[in-house]
Amino acid sequence: MAQETNSAKYSKATLDLINTTMIAPKKMKLIIMILSILSILGIIGIVLKILNGFEDKSAWGYYAATISFLLTTAAAAPMVAIAPTIAKADWVRPITRIASLFSVVGIVTALASIPLIFALPPLIVDETRRRSIWFEATNYSPHVWFALSIFGLTLCGLGLLYSSSIPDLAAMRDHGTGWRKKMGKSLSRGFIGTDSQWKSLQMRIGMMGTFYFLMLMFVNFLFSIDFALSLVAGWKDAIFPMYHAMTSLQSGIAICILAMFFARKYWGMENYIKVPQFWALSKLQLATTVLWFYFFYSAFIVFWYGRSASDQMVINLLIIGPYLPVFLGAFFLEFFVPWWILVWNRVRKSIPSLAVVACLVLIGVLLDRIRIFVISWSTYSNEVIHKKFVPEQDFPQFMYPSVADIIVFIGLVSLSTLIFILSTRILPLVSVWETHQSLLLTKVVKYVRTDVIAIGKPD
Amino acid sequence: MSKKSILGLFDTPDQGADALDGLHNAGFESHECDVLTGTPYPEGTFGEHVPQHRLFRFPLFGAIIGLTLSIFITTATQIAYPLVTGGKPILSIFAMLIIMYEMTMLSAVVTTVVGIIFESRLPKFNLGAYDTRITEGLIGVVVNCEEKDLSKAKKVFTDSGALDTKEA
Incomplete structure (x- = not known):
């Protein structure tokens, strides 16, 4: 059989994908303008919150929930690419770029977390040390180490994105036009695809991916403990940091599904992102949805069965207290509804249905973050923090978000979306070199009376 | 004598592998030859020298x-x-x-x-013998050699079915 020529096989993919960075989807300018205005409003909202001061901790609850929401969605999205890439899964190649492109949102999260770091109370309050994971450490240890970790995570994410984009920047240098060509030339830094360059590149992607995973878990650990758990007197829960990290993966998958849906619909990626990618992610989404209940229940059963005064306080404050409707919303949208939708195989193969499920999960995660962080920040006071646990009379009333809180939330989400969209003007939403690799290593072959896809796994 | 590089462009991996074999038979050393591709091929596809890395x-x-x-x-x-x-x-x-x-x-x-x-040996300001069609899927085989050996390398490329050759 005659061997298919490479130019016929790969050329179309290269030019198609490079063109997606140059041809804007319909109404793109309008969308960018609206997002820019909302982003500016968000920044004004943050400035207003800073001007109002850091003394009233309850005023920072919704802000903490917003940062947590960004941290658990955008920061976790690159993991969708990392884990299957390390496991050499072929289906993930068309979506690795979308997932790793969320690393740019890390810049927004890291910068927006600075005011929250200033709002976080020090370890010594009224000359008495509050309980924390920092034992006898210096007064501002949580502030310093969290700042270092979140900027470290951002650096790691950008390093991962850059490493995996070098060959595509080289393709941009070769086939792009105008400023894209110049940018490709400058950022690809002379990449020509020698053996040693490829080997080095693939090793780096593996290493940066592993580091990203380790940093992400660590940032989730610090954020969940320092910015929620240790602000509530008597809340002791070893599972909570893991719950926070696991729900982060759940929402990371959801945001990737949503981005893939839009990439197909508005960026014309139907030929590259297909049902197998959605199907594979839907199974991971189902697994994390079920795991939500496992982690929640593992923590809940200890408090429920323990029955000590502080155990009962945790249930009364965080579950059946004034935020019960928010908890129920999170319970149904993060677990119950997605579980019963995703359990059907037909739904897992339906792209619009999966986009709807992804939206439900994201709303559920947002409600869950509001429940956890608004309660934590509105419960905190210099008097209550030193008590054994929060007495019922000190429970906060249900707190609605202020206008500034709503503006900040919409603004930061808009800014994140804007940065993501602007990144697609530089890098194609589907990686060129990984598309080539997929074409190289997969082939439809006849097997008895059916056709199957044979996938080469060279390593 | 100054070193020069010559690039042969091929449309199939088989032709690229044949060209590399031909270069070795013509007396070129492994370290003088390199394969340029737009995607990572499985190690040893072209019978090329596998570089040792110390990335860890x-x-x-x-x-x-x-x-x-x-x-x-x-x-x-x-x-x-x-x-x-x-x-x-x-x-x-x-x-x-x-x-x-x-x-x-x-x-x-x-x-x-x-x-x-x-x-990654980056930044590399001089790309040497290179062709933009490599990122469209063509396979480049490049030889860095003395100027007098260029014609020998070019003959190997032509015999192996090169679409094009370039010198730098």
Whole structure:
């Protein structure tokens, strides 16, 4: 059989994908303008919150929930690419770029977390040390180490994105036009695809991916403990940091599904992102949805069965207290509804249905973050923090978000979306070199009376 | 005599592999030849020399430096300001672990980013013999040799079915 020529096989993919960075989807300018205005409003909202001061901790609850929401969605999205890439899964190649492109949102999260770091109370309050994971450490240890970790995570994410984009920047240098060509030339830094360059590149992607995973878990650990758990007197829960990290993966998958849906619909990626990618992610989404209940229940059963005064306080404050409707919303949208939708195989193969499920999960995660962080920040006071646990009379009333809180939330989400969209003007939403690799290593072959896809796994 | 490079462009991996075999038979050394591709091919596809990498060195040294620094910082501060709490030892490993983990990770990440630049032999300001069609799927075989050997290499490329050749 005659061997298919490479130019016929790969050329179309290269030019198609490079063109997606140059041809804007319909109404793109309008969308960018609206997002820019909302982003500016968000920044004004943050400035207003800073001007109002850091003394009233309850005023920072919704802000903490917003940062947590960004941290658990955008920061976790690159993991969708990392884990299957390390496991050499072929289906993930068309979506690795979308997932790793969320690393740019890390810049927004890291910068927006600075005011929250200033709002976080020090370890010594009224000359008495509050309980924390920092034992006898210096007064501002949580502030310093969290700042270092979140900027470290951002650096790691950008390093991962850059490493995996070098060959595509080289393709941009070769086939792009105008400023894209110049940018490709400058950022690809002379990449020509020698053996040693490829080997080095693939090793780096593996290493940066592993580091990203380790940093992400660590940032989730610090954020969940320092910015929620240790602000509530008597809340002791070893599972909570893991719950926070696991729900982060759940929402990371959801945001990737949503981005893939839009990439197909508005960026014309139907030929590259297909049902197998959605199907594979839907199974991971189902697994994390079920795991939500496992982690929640593992923590809940200890408090429920323990029955000590502080155990009962945790249930009364965080579950059946004034935020019960928010908890129920999170319970149904993060677990119950997605579980019963995703359990059907037909739904897992339906792209619009999966986009709807992804939206439900994201709303559920947002409600869950509001429940956890608004309660934590509105419960905190210099008097209550030193008590054994929060007495019922000190429970906060249900707190609605202020206008500034709503503006900040919409603004930061808009800014994140804007940065993501602007990144697609530089890098194609589907990686060129990984598309080539997929074409190289997969082939439809006849097997008895059916056709199957044979996938080469060279390593 | 000055070194020159010549590139042969091929449309199939078989032709690229034949060209590399032909170059070896014509007396060119492995280190003089390189294969340029737009996607990573399985190792040894073209019978090329497999480069040895030492990529783990950067993160490893970074991690060791970060860990050492963190142990120094946590130990030194606790010994400098000894506060006995609940009869626990001054150097409490669980209190030190968080800082040790973070500094190890941060240092490893930073050195890995630096390593990407160094180990990839980037930046490479002069691309040498190169063709933009490589990122469209063509396979480039490049030889860096004495000027007098260029014609010999060019003949090998033509015999192997090269679509085009380029000198630089």
